[in-house]
Amino acid sequence: MKAPTRQRAKAIALPAILDIGNAQELQESLSAALEGSPVLRLNGSKTQQVSTPGVQVLLAAAQSAEAGGGRLVLSSPSQALQEAFGSLGLSNQLNEWRAANG
Numbered sequence: 462m463k464a465p466t467r468q469r470a471k472a473i474a475l476p477a478i479l480d481i482g483n484a485q486e487l488q489e490s491l492s493a494a495l496e497g498s499p500v501l502r503l504n505g506s507k508t509q510q511v512s513t514p515g516v517q518v519l520l521a522a523a524q525s526a527e528a529g530g531g532r533l534v535l536s537s538p539s540q541a542l543q544e545a546f547g548s549l550g551l552s553n554q555l556n557e558w559r560a561a562n563g
Contacts, residue, residue, distance in 0.1 A: 472502045477540075479508055479515025487515070491522040499531025503558075506537035511545035520551075523558070534561040 473494055476483060485521035494501055501522055523533035538546075546555040 468474040471498065472475050472536075474504045474506075475508045477507050478510045479518070479542075479545075480510065481514040484514040485516050488518045488521065491518065492525065495522070495525055495529060495531070499526055501526045501531065501533045503533065504533055504537055505539050505542045508542050510540045511541050513545075513549065516545055516549060516551065520554070522536055523554075531559050533558050535559055536562045539551040 471494060473490065476487065479487065491501060494528060503519075510523050519533070535542075535555070538555060543552075543555065548553055
């Protein structure tokens with residue numbers, strides 16, 4: 462039996478650069494993905510540069526997913542993602558998203 466369409470989650474590869482220059486585009490992309498599934502699956506292996514606006518977009522997407530009964534799942538966070546979250550005191554949040562990958 463197939464799962465309902467809303468429960469399926471498509472993996473999204475995060476861009477190489479997460480900054481103010483592409484924050485709105487990323488936000489729109491993640492919002493669109495959440496319309497199809499409450500689970501937002503992201504791959505962060507290719508991300509090489511991260512600034513605070515990029516982190517804010519990911520945090521907002523996680524809140525939206527949770528508000529819809531879902532969650533954000535992050536696989537393979539790059540060193541840049543780990544350092545950005547660490548420098549903002551958000552390592553625990555990043556680790557929760559990684560653990561959700563399971």
